[in-house]
Amino acid sequence: MIVEEKIKMPKGFLASGIHAGLKKIKKDMALIYSETECTSAGTFTTNKVKAAPVLYDMKIVGDKKRGIVINSGNANACTAKEGYENAVKMSSIASFETKCDPSSFYVCSTGVIGVPLDMKKIESGIKSLAETLSPATESLLDASEAIMTTDTFRKTACCTIKIGGEDVTLTGFAKGSGMIHPNMATMLAFVITDAKISSSLLKKMLGSTVEDTFNMISVDGDTSTNDTCLVLASGLSGAEITGNTKEEEDFKEALFYILKTLACLITKDGEGAGRFIEVKVEGAKSKMDARLLARSVVSSNLVKAAFFGSDANWGRILCAMGYSGADFNPDCVDLVFSSEKGAIEVLKNGTPIRFDEEKAKTILLEKSITVLCVLKDGNYNATAWGCDLTYDYVRINGDYRS
Amino acid sequence: MIVEEKIKMPKGFLASGIHAGLKKIKKDMALIYSETECTSAGTFTTNKVKAAPVLYDMKIVGDKKRGIVINSGNANACTAKEGYENAVKMSSIASFETKCDPSSFYVCSTGVIGVPLDMKKIESGIKSLAETLSPATESLLDASEAIMTTDTFRKTACCTIKIGGEDVTLTGFAKGSGMIHPNMATMLAFVITDAKISSSLLKKMLGSTVEDTFNMISVDGDTSTNDTCLVLASGLSGAEITGNTKEEEDFKEALFYILKTLACLITKDGEGAGRFIEVKVEGAKSKMDARLLARSVVSSNLVKAAFFGSDANWGRILCAMGYSGADFNPDCVDLVFSSEKGAIEVLKNGTPIRFDEEKAKTILLEKSITVLCVLKDGNYNATAWGCDLTYDYVRINGDYRS
Numbered sequence: 001m002i003v004e005e006k007i008k009m010p011k012g013f014l015a016s017g018i019h020a021g022l023k024k025i026k027k028d029m030a031l032i033y034s035e036t037e038c039t040s041a042g043t044f045t046t047n048k049v050k051a052a053p054v055l056y057d058m059k060i061v062g063d064k065k066r067g068i069v070i071n072s073g074n075a076n077a078c079t080a081k082e083g084y085e086n087a088v089k090m091s092s093i094a095s096f097e098t099k100c101d102p103s104s105f106y107v108c109s110t111g112v113i114g115v116p117l118d119m120k121k122i123e124s125g126i127k128s129l130a131e132t133l134s135p136a137t138e139s140l141l142d143a144s145e146a147i148m149t150t151d152t153f154r155k156t157a158c159c160t161i162k163i164g165g166e167d168v169t170l171t172g173f174a175k176g177s178g179m180i181h182p183n184m185a186t187m188l189a190f191v192i193t194d195a196k197i198s199s200s201l202l203k204k205m206l207g208s209t210v211e212d213t214f215n216m217i218s219v220d221g222d223t224s225t226n227d228t229c230l231v232l233a234s235g236l237s238g239a240e241i242t243g244n245t246k247e248e249e250d251f252k253e254a255l256f257y258i259l260k261t262l263a264c265l266i267t268k269d270g271e272g273a274g275r276f277i278e279v280k281v282e283g284a285k286s287k288m289d290a291r292l293l294a295r296s297v298v299s300s301n302l303v304k305a306a307f308f309g310s311d312a313n314w315g316r317i318l319c320a321m322g323y324s325g326a327d328f329n330p331d332c333v334d335l336v337f338s339s340e341k342g343a344i345e346v347l348k349n350g351t352p353i354r355f356d357e358e359k360a361k362t363i364l365l366e367k368s369i370t371v372l373c374v375l376k377d378g379n380y381n382a383t384a385w386g387c388d389l390t391y392d393y394v395r396i397n398g399d400y401r402s
Numbered sequence: 403m404i405v406e407e408k409i410k411m412p413k414g415f416l417a418s419g420i421h422a423g424l425k426k427i428k429k430d431m432a433l434i435y436s437e438t439e440c441t442s443a444g445t446f447t448t449n450k451v452k453a454a455p456v457l458y459d460m461k462i463v464g465d466k467k468r469g470i471v472i473n474s475g476n477a478n479a480c481t482a483k484e485g486y487e488n489a490v491k492m493s494s495i496a497s498f499e500t501k502c503d504p505s506s507f508y509v510c511s512t513g514v515i516g517v518p519l520d521m522k523k524i525e526s527g528i529k530s531l532a533e534t535l536s537p538a539t540e541s542l543l544d545a546s547e548a549i550m551t552t553d554t555f556r557k558t559a560c561c562t563i564k565i566g567g568e569d570v571t572l573t574g575f576a577k578g579s580g581m582i583h584p585n586m587a588t589m590l591a592f593v594i595t596d597a598k599i600s601s602s603l604l605k606k607m608l609g610s611t612v613e614d615t616f617n618m619i620s621v622d623g624d625t626s627t628n629d630t631c632l633v634l635a636s637g638l639s640g641a642e643i644t645g646n647t648k649e650e651e652d653f654k655e656a657l658f659y660i661l662k663t664l665a666c667l668i669t670k671d672g673e674g675a676g677r678f679i680e681v682k683v684e685g686a687k688s689k690m691d692a693r694l695l696a697r698s699v700v701s702s703n704l705v706k707a708a709f710f711g712s713d714a715n716w717g718r719i720l721c722a723m724g725y726s727g728a729d730f731n732p733d734c735v736d737l738v739f740s741s742e743k744g745a746i747e748v749l750k751n752g753t754p755i756r757f758d759e760e761k762a763k764t765i766l767l768e769k770s771i772t773v774l775c776v777l778k779d780g781n782y783n784a785t786a787w788g789c790d791l792t793y794d795y796v797r798i799n800g801d802y803r804s
């Protein structure tokens with residue numbers, strides 16, 4: 001059973017977050033450090049254009065990791081060979097400053113594309129980070145703040161589970177607001193835990209959990225060059241997780257909780273987002289069909305614009321289901337809109353129901369809306385999360401660079 | 403050689419367009435009628451949710467057609483069995499009123515989803531349409547006006563070609579503004595011609611031409627329940643087109659001209675569109691890769707929002723190429739922005755070029771922008787068309803139903 005917690009540091013970890021000068025005023029570099037060697041796993045952007053740090057991390061992912069060095073303000077993407085060399089340097093400097101073996105540190109960057117990193121600032125930044133490492137919660141909050149770009153708030157999640165009488169802590173933090181979409185969009189997410197678990201089992205769990213969490217959110221359909229999700233396990237809780245056990249189930253549930261919480265926070269901070277939209281698909285023929293349907297609805301510009309206008313536009317939802325590529329029977333679809341103000345059914349077996357437009361408006365004016373799509377094709381379910389499409393989205397993205 | 407023409411009626415065709423009362427004031431029904439039996443072909447929405455008239459047309463498509471009856475204001479979609487019966491009735495009434503064999507008429511509907519057709523208005527509307535049929539250009543303009551929904555202008559195209567000394571005319575008209583996307587989004591397009599050509603050859607040509615025209619435009623990524631493109635050939639010019647001949651090439655070029663012109667007009671009328679964007683991909687490994695890349699760029703919300711802000715944001719373009727699913731080498735990409743004000747290269751071999759931001763701004767402030775993406779992977783090219791993402795798009799789609 002998961003116990004939701006205020007953010008705290010799992011055993012063996014230290015963190016820091018500082019202003020290194022890549023941004024004008026705000027914190028822009030973070031370091032996560034483990035006192036012992038960690039097992040680890042990562043998932044990375046599927047974009048064909050991968051930033052240098054992603055290429056580096058994909059190469060070193062696995063055992064014997066000691067931490068993560070992160071900068072915001074510059075994505076270190078599309079900067080030719082120099083970019084990769086700089087990513088390697090960042091890892092080396094972090095390893096050197098913390099007296100660890102070379103290549104002990106993952107590297108993550110986020111920010112502007114196509115501009116070379118200022119390595120002087122990066123180097124002195126990492127020194128300061130190493131000097132200010134601390135196990136205090138405050139340090140973790142500094143780190144989670146330092147990775148933000150267009151984010152308007154810090155995104156953190158924490159929970160504990162009991163494994164063999166021991167408390168195991170999982171703590172996550174993430175950044176991301178625009179460009180969020182299935183397949184790991186400009187999004188960095190980190191989970192640190194004191195569980196003892198092999199890198200291979202972590203990898204297996206992370207892959208399937210990311211599929212059901214980060215890959216089910218959509219802000220605008222674009223995936224980025226830098227997306228990375230990393231999990232590091234120090235093992236210092238003493239509790240061991242092995243495959244095909246009750247412990248594995250429990251840990252996976254905890255990991256799902258952390259990643260889902262972070263994913264929803266990212267969605268809520270979607271650039272210009274006014275409303276949080278949850279799309280639940282039930283009774284699909286296969287898991288893939290359920291996922292395709294939920295994502296197609298939550299990603300549709302027309303559906304998103306309708307939610308901006310609090311319009312119970314079931315036609316656009318049915319239409320988005322129709323072009324999703326999923327196999328389903330349109331004549332059997334029920335649709336229900338709900339929020340804290342109640343629920344209203346608008347479609348039954350593919351046919352519109354006469355409904356109270358006033359009641360629908362009241363429900364849809366809320367900040368958090370759920371769309372339930374019930375099929376009668378099978379037993380598979382999926383949930384996707386997104387936000388509405390607003391004037392502010394256009395404004396923010398119309399002048400990002402200028 | 404194609405001669406572009408002002409709109410005129412091909413031999414043997416008559417048309418009419420009237421107000422039948424489905425909309426409050428504007429024209430809402432159109433009829434196309436041929437004095438002789440036509441060969442014909444059609445392409446239809448790939449959306450799993452297909453409106454009743456689409457299902458009907460797919461069933462009757464082929465030889466011995468006499469015309470098309472069209473209504474706007476109501477899509478006759480998601481209205482259960484009754485919807486299909488009403489589509490059949492529309493065809494029967496049109497056949498009866500024009501003294502043709504039953505099932506001689508295609509049926510197309512566009513407008514609101516989920517509301518049953520008012521068959522009284524439809525029936526008296528078809529009577530009026532039959533009574534006012536005329537070969538005059540003005541009647542064709544009435545028809546092209548009567549099919550509009552959120553369109554802000556009529557969309558027509560016309561050209562002639564010489565086949566065996568005879569003039570062959572191709573005339574097209576279309577509707578569509580929002581929900582335009584690859585795979586035939588809420589879009590109706592009709593081409594009538596006096597060429598003599600078999601339905602099977604028409605079908606073959608139409609399929610591949612639609613792939614390179616209507617399926618390469620994107621306004622917002624949503625495809626609809628009602629999309630239909632129909633071609634009717636009366637044969638009255640006397641000029642015959644047979645397969646694998648110079649005549650086939652010429653006719654195909656003319657058909658491409660008509661459909662491309664209509665597709666670009668639809669894009670220019672994209673809901674809230676401020677700028678027309680053309681994306682050319684050159685040097686791809688395969689036709690499919692070229693198409694995927696061009697469409698991914700033109701469909702990206704972030705790219706579209708950048709064009710709204712006249713921002714030379716090559717990073718978003720490269721990023722959209724990266725997640726397109728196409729195979730290409732990011733390290734070999736050149737990017738050039740151009741408009742009537744000139745051209746500017748911003749990326750060379752995947753690496754940013756220092757460019758004059760002021761000059762870029764001047765180019766991107768124009769109403770019509772071309773993005774050229776040069777790869778060095780092969781010999782395949784593709785072009786896609788779209789528009790920017792604007793405040794008005796959000797406004798229009800935020801209150802469509804209300």
